[in-house]
Amino acid sequence: MVTVQDLSKSFKTKKQMKQVLDHISFTAQPGNIYGLLGPNGAGKTTTLRLIATLLKPDSGTVTVDGSDTVTHSRAVRDKIGLLTGEMRLSGNLSPRETLRFFGQLNHMDRKAVDERIASLSSYFGMDDYLDRPIDRLSSGMKQKISLAVSIIHDPKIIMFDEPTSNLDILAVKTVIDFLFDERRQGKTIILSTHILSEAEKLCDTVGILLDGQLVVQGSIPSLLEQYHTPRLEDIFFELARERGLTT
Amino acid sequence: MSILQQKELLSDALIIFTKEMRNIFKDKRTVFSLFILPLFLIPVLFIGIESMSSLQQQKAEQTRYTLQILNNPDPRFTDIISQLLSWQAVETPGEDTLIIEFPETYTPGVPAEISIRYDSTSSASSYAARTITRAVEQYDDVLATLTLKASGLDLEVLYTLTPKLIDTAPPQAQGTQFLAMMLPYLILIYTFAGAMGVGMDTTAGEKERGSLAILLVNQVSRTSIALGKVLFALSVGIISSFMTFAGMLIAFSVTGGFFSEQTQFSGFSIPSLLTLLITLMCTSMLAASLIVLLGSLAKSVKEAAGYITPVYIIVVVMGVLTMNLDAATQPLLFLIPFANSVFLMKSAIIGDVSALPLVLTVGSLSLIIAVLITLTSRLYNSEKILEGAAS
Numbered sequence A: 001m002v003t004v005q006d007l008s009k010s011f012k013t014k015k016q017m018k019q020v021l022d023h024i025s026f027t028a029q030p031g032n033i034y035g036l037l038g039p040n041g042a043g044k045t046t047t048l049r050l051i052a053t054l055l056k057p058d059s060g061t062v063t064v065d066g067s068d069t070v071t072h073s074r075a076v077r078d079k080i081g082l083l084t085g086e087m088r089l090s091g092n093l094s095p096r097e098t099l100r101f102f103g104q105l106n107h108m109d110r111k112a113v114d115e116r117i118a119s120l121s122s123y124f125g126m127d128d129y130l131d132r133p134i135d136r137l138s139s140g141m142k143q144k145i146s147l148a149v150s151i152i153h154d155p156k157i158i159m160f161d162e163p164t165s166n167l168d169i170l171a172v173k174t175v176i177d178f179l180f181d182e183r184r185q186g187k188t189i190i191l192s193t194h195i196l197s198e199a200e201k202l203c204d205t206v207g208i209l210l211d212g213q214l215v216v217q218g219s220i221p222s223l224l225e226q227y228h229t230p231r232l233e234d235i236f237f238e239l240a241r242e243r244g245l246t247t
Numbered sequence B: 001m002s003i004l005q006q007k008e009l010l011s012d013a014l015i016i017f018t019k020e021m022r023n024i025f026k027d028k029r030t031v032f033s034l035f036i037l038p039l040f041l042i043p044v045l046f047i048g049i050e051s052m053s054s055l056q057q058q059k060a061e062q063t064r065y066t067l068q069i070l071n072n073p074d075p076r077f078t079d080i081i082s083q084l085l086s087w088q089a090v091e092t093p094g095e096d097t098l099i100i101e102f103p104e105t106y107t108p109g110v111p112a113e114i115s116i117r118y119d120s121t122s123s124a125s126s127y128a129a130r131t132i133t134r135a136v137e138q139y140d141d142v143l144a145t146l147t148l149k150a151s152g153l154d155l156e157v158l159y160t161l162t163p164k165l166i167d168t169a170p171p172q173a174q175g176t177q178f179l180a181m182m183l184p185y186l187i188l189i190y191t192f193a194g195a196m197g198v199g200m201d202t203t204a205g206e207k208e209r210g211s212l213a214i215l216l217v218n219q220v221s222r223t224s225i226a227l228g229k230v231l232f233a234l235s236v237g238i239i240s241s242f243m244t245f246a247g248m249l250i251a252f253s254v255t256g257g258f259f260s261e262q263t264q265f266s267g268f269s270i271p272s273l274l275t276l277l278i279t280l281m282c283t284s285m286l287a288a289s290l291i292v293l294l295g296s297l298a299k300s301v302k303e304a305a306g307y308i309t310p311v312y313i314i315v316v317v318m319g320v321l322t323m324n325l326d327a328a329t330q331p332l333l334f335l336i337p338f339a340n341s342v343f344l345m346k347s348a349i350i351g352d353v354s355a356l357p358l359v360l361t362v363g364s365l366s367l368i369i370a371v372l373i374t375l376t377s378r379l380y381n382s383e384k385i386l387e388g389a390a391s
């Protein structure tokens, strides 16, 4: 479970401070996919980075399975796996070597890593190319390795920033199947996206982030009912219009 | 920090280091260009330069030159030229014609200026001009002899002194001028170039590929990650600078020293060799830690190249500027990064090693390297490192 409470964050840009997140609060439950929706620059990546202990909050707190991200950042990192759709693996190492490397970074012992690699490899069907240099693999194969890399330590919480950006349609299917399987296993999943149809298909709960504010959140069916519309898109554009972000 | 934590810091840094090194050594092309190429590129370069210059010399000697000699009243002068140079006279000067002009009213024995027009951009023309200058001097001797004879004297009585050059440099240093000039320069360039590619890739490249954030979300501290990356870049720098050094040594044993007639390069003494190796280490460590810091500040490889290239150019220019300088006698010069390495390498090659310059260089470079590594590790520990990193 991830609990975000009254979280604010600003960045110093040339001379002025820019408020990127403005007192946002939400909870992501186990066995549930929480979608952070918002246009580019809304603050989605920043939110995920705050949860991942990569950034420190200005105010507010984030707890991951009971551990505070500031005071117990190491414990938090042990529980989460972070993925981004933008990640491009490259290099001459094989998937196996790459996975072992990330296993080491997570302080797993060699035996545990190798067992985990075997199970991930059979899950993603990577056995055929597990020992080939990554640079010679197709983008779909690389995507599977990226997924495997971020969950090498079998985290309870999976965060995925723009999971399907830059992906071909076959890789998208791999990602979606993977997320549903993880949800079935009771993992807490948070993903960010600016593609509303994707959110509709994948998420149980969504929060709409506009200009650093979480303007509405709830389960998709309840939101659709509340706004009397069959499509998430309509809610999104109405909210954006109210804030003068679109016409 | 407890000893246990320090141990973990280091062993974690080694995880990063090992992975990066493996990645490099798996790529045959990178291994070749960083580590193997200098071993024979430099010898080939040397052999090329040497044969080129001896070829040019040969060509200059064999060329038949066209000369226009104006106002020359004395056939003895043209005879002297003929002994030194193959030539023919022309009435109207062509492009390659050298023009030798005596004053219109010239009478042998009267002081006068003789102008020789040549083209300094042509090595053949320059060679001819030098030879003609020699001919003029010889002709002057002939005239002097005649003048003296007229008063019953011999030219030989005027020449009471005969200079004889004796090289007092230690036998090892003899003929090392060229090595002393070129080696530090080449090493500086190669070290920088070697560390630059990998240093930018492991920092700015990591951001560009969107994998930096993933690298930071695990049990390894950011300090370890920074250290691992610095360690990696500086190891590559050290290896490629050692290979450059080895390439130079091979070049010297293949060509028998440079410009072989006076040069017989006979190897380095132990102190010289040690000084060279220590300097190489320090220089490549400095280059690598500087590159990693600048690369980490950049958001993309392109931006990193924008930061690092000017530094590289400054270093190269410094190499060129100091190429002809003698090893510094001013101890303070050994506090200037990169220049100190050049001076130190030079004096080591010449065989003139002493403790103070070495201590000053190693001391000041260690300090700078420590500062650079600390800054890099600070940067990795700050939120700034993710600024502009893809997702």
Ligand SMILES: Nc1ncnc2c1ncn2[C@@H]1O[C@H](COP(=O)(O)OP(=O)(O)O)[C@@H](O)[C@H]1O
Binding pocket: A011, A012, A013, A018, A020, A038, A039, A040, A041, A042, A043, A044, A045, A046, A047, B383, B384, B386, B387, B388
């Ligand atoms: N390190 C940073 N320094 C300054 N501004 C930043 C930094 N990171 C993000 N921002 C700004 O914060 C805003 C939100 O960014 P981000 O969280 O990446 O949005 P999203 O992922 O929703 O597109 C953007 O305007 C971005 O320019």
Ligand SMILES: [Mg+2]
Binding pocket: A044, A045, A046, A161, A162, B391
């Ligand atoms: Mg984003």
